[in-house]
Amino acid sequence: MTFGRLVWKDLLRNPLRLVLTVLAGAVGVMAFIFLRTVVDLFYSSAESAQADRLFTRAKASITADLPLSYLPRISTVPGVDDITFYGFFGGRYGDSQRDFFGSAFVDPPSFMRVFDELVVAPREVAAFQADPCGALIGKELAKRYGWKSGDRVTLQGTIYPGEWTFNVRGIYDVRTGSLDTNSLFFPYRCLNEKLPDERKDRVGAFMVRVEDPSRSAAVSSAVDAMFANSPYPTRTESERAATLGFISMLSAIITAVQVVATVILLIILLVIGNTLAMSVRERTRDLSTLRAMGFKSGRVVMLVLFESLAIGLCSGGLGVLIAPPLVRGFVAVVGSQMGGLPADFMREGTLVLGVLAAVGVSLLAGIIPAWRAVRIPVAEGLRKVA
Amino acid sequence: MSTAPGQEAKSPLIRLRGVSKAYRRGDIVVPVLENVDLDIEAGAFEAFMGPSGSGKSTLLNLISGLDRPTTGVVEVGGQDLARMSDKELSDWRAGHVGFVFQLYNLLPVLTAAENVELPLLLTPLSRAERREHVAAALEVVGLGHRMGHRPPQLSGGEQQRVAIARAIVTDPDLLIADEPTGDLDRKSAEQVLDLFEVLHHELHKTLVMVTHDPHAAERADLVRHLEKGLLQ
Numbered sequence A: 001m002t003f004g005r006l007v008w009k010d011l012l013r014n015p016l017r018l019v020l021t022v023l024a025g026a027v028g029v030m031a032f033i034f035l036r037t038v039v040d041l042f043y044s045s046a047e048s049a050q051a052d053r054l055f056t057r058a059k060a061s062i063t064a065d066l067p068l069s070y071l072p073r074i075s076t077v078p079g080v081d082d083i084t085f086y087g088f089f090g091g092r093y094g095d096s097q098r099d100f101f102g103s104a105f106v107d108p109p110s111f112m113r114v115f116d117e118l119v120v121a122p123r124e125v126a127a128f129q130a131d132p133c134g135a136l137i138g139k140e141l142a143k144r145y146g147w148k149s150g151d152r153v154t155l156q157g158t159i160y161p162g163e164w165t166f167n168v169r170g171i172y173d174v175r176t177g178s179l180d181t182n183s184l185f186f187p188y189r190c191l192n193e194k195l196p197d198e199r200k201d202r203v204g205a206f207m208v209r210v211e212d213p214s215r216s217a218a219v220s221s222a223v224d225a226m227f228a229n230s231p232y233p234t235r236t237e238s239e240r241a242a243t244l245g246f247i248s249m250l251s252a253i254i255t256a257v258q259v260v261a262t263v264i265l266l267i268i269l270l271v272i273g274n275t276l277a278m279s280v281r282e283r284t285r286d287l288s289t290l291r292a293m294g295f296k297s298g299r300v301v302m303l304v305l306f307e308s309l310a311i312g313l314c315s316g317g318l319g320v321l322i323a324p325p326l327v328r329g330f331v332a333v334v335g336s337q338m339g340g341l342p343a344d345f346m347r348e349g350t351l352v353l354g355v356l357a358a359v360g361v362s363l364l365a366g367i368i369p370a371w372r373a374v375r376i377p378v379a380e381g382l383r384k385v386a
Numbered sequence B: 001m002s003t004a005p006g007q008e009a010k011s012p013l014i015r016l017r018g019v020s021k022a023y024r025r026g027d028i029v030v031p032v033l034e035n036v037d038l039d040i041e042a043g044a045f046e047a048f049m050g051p052s053g054s055g056k057s058t059l060l061n062l063i064s065g066l067d068r069p070t071t072g073v074v075e076v077g078g079q080d081l082a083r084m085s086d087k088e089l090s091d092w093r094a095g096h097v098g099f100v101f102q103l104y105n106l107l108p109v110l111t112a113a114e115n116v117e118l119p120l121l122l123t124p125l126s127r128a129e130r131r132e133h134v135a136a137a138l139e140v141v142g143l144g145h146r147m148g149h150r151p152p153q154l155s156g157g158e159q160q161r162v163a164i165a166r167a168i169v170t171d172p173d174l175l176i177a178d179e180p181t182g183d184l185d186r187k188s189a190e191q192v193l194d195l196f197e198v199l200h201h202e203l204h205k206t207l208v209m210v211t212h213d214p215h216a217a218e219r220a221d222l223v224r225h226l227e228k229g230l231l232q
């Protein structure tokens, strides 16, 4: 037998109580991880929104378009660093609703500059820019249909009638950010040339990168002022301002969630502490017998703390095992409402934090029972008939 | 440091001089032992008798280094226990004293062998050596065949014999037994007392036993009476 085995056997003294305590701890750890992830989600959506990017669209409606001729004029607004545009294409692939994915036309060179979170192999960038009807597709989209560079993809136009065929020239991933990897982008030229005159040179929105994010509000109003009296007034908003505004509205809720996460740690502390206190009290005579034999206080304290640590590790381990499926389920339900969530929403750091919290809290929970185990004089402890 | 039997034939193994012990209960001081002088030779087998509350257990606690006197000197094997720190007392007990309790005090979750092994965890013995010592100690008490049984699976008499094996496994000079037969039937009590005689006569242990049972006291070389904290 070893000291470790003694700890182990003592733990199993009351298996039902051990199981219940570990389960309570695990549920607590799981809830802690879940709540921390929810808080992380809110902030990561703000972090991924680009602070220095503005969207200029038609004030009339989100579906109305703007003349491409605005582009040079917006470029002259002080503080504008770069500009690109895009237009919603809305092509259909296949008949079923599930086959839907986003498609849009862009100006490849400026699009790649302004959306610098896009990750594309340099060779593919060149190929995409060289082909007047090349397509840049997202990683997930490519995976979904097994498409690769050189494949031809034909979309059924909805806004722009007819069949449109594009050559896949590159596959993009995103470093961070709100862009998904489920879309198809193709050059503006490919579409524009084939449009009747009255539909030519119209875009959905301009994306403006500002030199100084702190001045984005001023730039926004300058842009909108420029077109206030034109036939197509604009509305300009920053990506992050929109997200942060949303978050600050929720800040009280986020704080509440954080408080609850802390309260959960406190509950784990009390549950484990209570179990240990009971187990130590029941064993007063056993522990005093060990001390009579010559086990020093330090060892008896270790005995209790190791038990406590074991409970904490089991709780933490179990909690970490059951938390991800739960959080994934939650994200699957609310993810779309939150405007698409990053794929790595479940941070390893949060899981590690969950285990560390369980271990720290369990050790803390063991301190008082351990101290009580050795506070009583040996001779007195031996008199106790448990 | 340790005193082998016969090595210091003149000076007793246990020597108490002017020992008093009082407990505080709130503001009241309750005297339990008063001015006790006591010598116990190495290798002796002595029994203490006396009414409940007379201070027998308190005296055993002082002799075995579980407690310190309020005043006086408690010398065991030439060492003054009253001057030792808690840690030093722990080490001293681990090396010199084996305990036998009225209610056996075995850990219910451990097997007989594991219970006997407990005191050896404090020694530098290897796992294999520990196993050998445990087997030998259980053999002495006649329970070599019950090593894997846990206390609830053993009779009271068997549990007490396991406890005796645990008390002797480190080969201490001094065995302290507080009412070792108090919870046993006649037959089991006789077995335990037979064992004590073996330990006394063949292994030359010093045995100090508290008992209410005149049959048990009879087995000792000397019976002392304690009355209201005074040694008669």
Ligand SMILES: Nc1ncnc2c1ncn2[C@@H]1O[C@H](COP(=O)(O)OP(=O)(O)OP(=O)(O)O)[C@@H](O)[C@H]1O
Binding pocket: A380, B023, B024, B025, B030, B032, B050, B051, B052, B053, B054, B055, B056, B057, B058, B059
């Ligand atoms: N830790 C303590 N605090 C206060 N009083 C105590 C303490 N330990 C013992 N006493 C008191 O000291 C007296 C002697 O106790 P002790 O246990 O030595 O008696 P005893 O002779 O062993 O009795 P018994 O035969 O019932 O075991 C009792 O009155 C007891 O209540």
Ligand SMILES: [Mg+2]
Binding pocket: B056, B057, B058, B178
């Ligand atoms: Mg007593």
